Amino acid sequence: MMIEREQAFNALAEQITDELVVTGIASQMASWYKAKHRPENLYLRGPMGLSLAVGLGVALAHPERKVVVIEGDGSVLMGLTSLVAVAHCQPKNLMIVCMDNGIYEEGGKGATVNAGRTDFVKTVQGVGIMLARTASDLSGLREAIKECLTKAECSFLHVRIGPRVGPIHPTKLRSFEMKYQFLNALKGINQSK
Amino acid sequence: MNVGQRMTDAIEKANVKVASGVPDNWLAPIIESLTAAKSLIYAPAAREEDALGICLGAALSGVRAVCLMQNAGALNTGGTLATLGVSYGVPIVLIVADRGHLGDVTIAHFEKARAFRPFLDALRIPHYELTPDFDERDQLNQAFQMAELGQKPVALLVTRSVLGVGR
Numbered sequence: 001m002m003i004e005r006e007q008a009f010n011a012l013a014e015q016i017t018d019e020l021v022v023t024g025i026a027s028q029m030a031s032w033y034k035a036k037h038r039p040e041n042l043y044l045r046g047p048m049g050l051s052l053a054v055g056l057g058v059a060l061a062h063p064e065r066k067v068v069v070i071e072g073d074g075s076v077l078m079g080l081t082s083l084v085a086v087a088h089c090q091p092k093n094l095m096i097v098c099m100d101n102g103i104y105e106e107g108g109k110g111a112t113v114n115a116g117r118t119d120f121v122k123t124v125q126g127v128g129i130m131l132a133r134t135a136s137d138l139s140g141l142r143e144a145i146k147e148c149l150t151k152a153e154c155s156f157l158h159v160r161i162g163p164r165v166g167p168i169h170p171t172k173l174r175s176f177e178m179k180y181q182f183l184n185a186l187k188g189i190n191q192s193k
Numbered sequence: 194m195n196v197g198q199r200m201t202d203a204i205e206k207a208n209v210k211v212a213s214g215v216p217d218n219w220l221a222p223i224i225e226s227l228t229a230a231k232s233l234i235y236a237p238a239a240r241e242e243d244a245l246g247i248c249l250g251a252a253l254s255g256v257r258a259v260c261l262m263q264n265a266g267a268l269n270t271g272g273t274l275a276t277l278g279v280s281y282g283v284p285i286v287l288i289v290a291d292r293g294h295l296g297d298v299t300i301a302h303f304e305k306a307r308a309f310r311p312f313l314d315a316l317r318i319p320h321y322e323l324t325p326d327f328d329e330r331d332q333l334n335q336a337f338q339m340a341e342l343g344q345k346p347v348a349l350l351v352t353r354s355v356l357g358v359g360r
Binding site: 022052186 | 210236237242253254275276277281344
């Protein structure tokens, strides 16, 4: 059982209010940009696998804000060692969402390493992030998002999703624009003025 | 006062709020002091790219961050420095143990020293050797001023002379 990709991102978008969001590269950035583009998003164009560490840095710098990292399964696997740093710090304001479609969506669509056999929840709990959930249907996903967003505890949410349907919707923002948009949002600068 | 505490004092004086790194023999005393520091968070990382990611995330959200690693580990971070550090223009300061130069007679370090500074040059990342009186000269703060002025990472290189004879 799995959730259609766009539905999964929209379910997350429905519950995101003032949280800071860090997205992984390619599909995650494009899907989140389409679902909920806003200045409080930090989009990463690269490198693959580093958004967990970057999100941890944001969370440590801003303990007063909830930080949500949206990443794909291939990138989480690439950045597994970041989970150890997250577990060490146990930031109460960090939530990691792993959108698992079992393939390298923008990397040729081949299967991710050990696809379907790696138990993400057990892996994450094994390094010490105990609030770890998995969701493979929409109602379960909505409940898990709510739990992870509201609990003052470092959390990891594994979401089983399908492959992308249709073309990718790339953001046209340049890297420097992405940086300043996020920095200005944190400083409370209204960019529409 | 030992060099680790002096470096930590200089880092705190530069208003750094987040630090991360991976230790080597030279950096361990600094990391030990940073871990005990009250005005910043030191987040230990299992590998250098994670440490760099933590610091980049902190800097991208508006606080000063320093990242400590050996030159071998820094060489592992080329993709991250290029695609995020330089491409986004993130003003962090790297403190790198530049191993393998004259007097640092361990065969494992030799080729790292040959590769490291050309690697930074290729990425157009400014790099400066810290001097033994780095704190009196306010070199940490100056490095942040350079990083913020140029909107890019700056590397400070730790050599034997900074740490004193016998290390």
